[in-house]
Amino acid sequence: MARMDVQSASEGFNEFVDNSYEDHMENRFLYVAGNTVSFRTSRDATIPVNTWHVGSVSFPVTTV
Numbered sequence: 307m308a309r310m311d312v313q314s315a316s317e318g319f320n321e322f323v324d325n326s327y328e329d330h331m332e333n334r335f336l337y338v339a340g341n342t343v344s345f346r347t348s349r350d351a352t353i354p355v356n357t358w359h360v361g362s363v364s365f366p367v368t369t370v
Contacts, residue, residue: 308343315366319346322361326354336363 318338333348345359 310341312367314338318365320363324359
């Protein structure tokens with residue numbers, strides 16, 4: 307999803323919301339590892355076109 311100019315000191319994740327019709331919102335996560343922020347689901351899910359996502363994740367960083 308995105309790369310950062312910093313390195314995460316540890317893995318981090320947090321749930322977030324979107325406008326999908328899917329009823330299992332607890333299954334969507336922003337996940338941070340290394341210098342990458344990813345979108346993850348905890349089960350198979352089809353994300354519809356034009357779905358927006360809103361969320362945040364906090365994690366300790368080190369410079370690259």
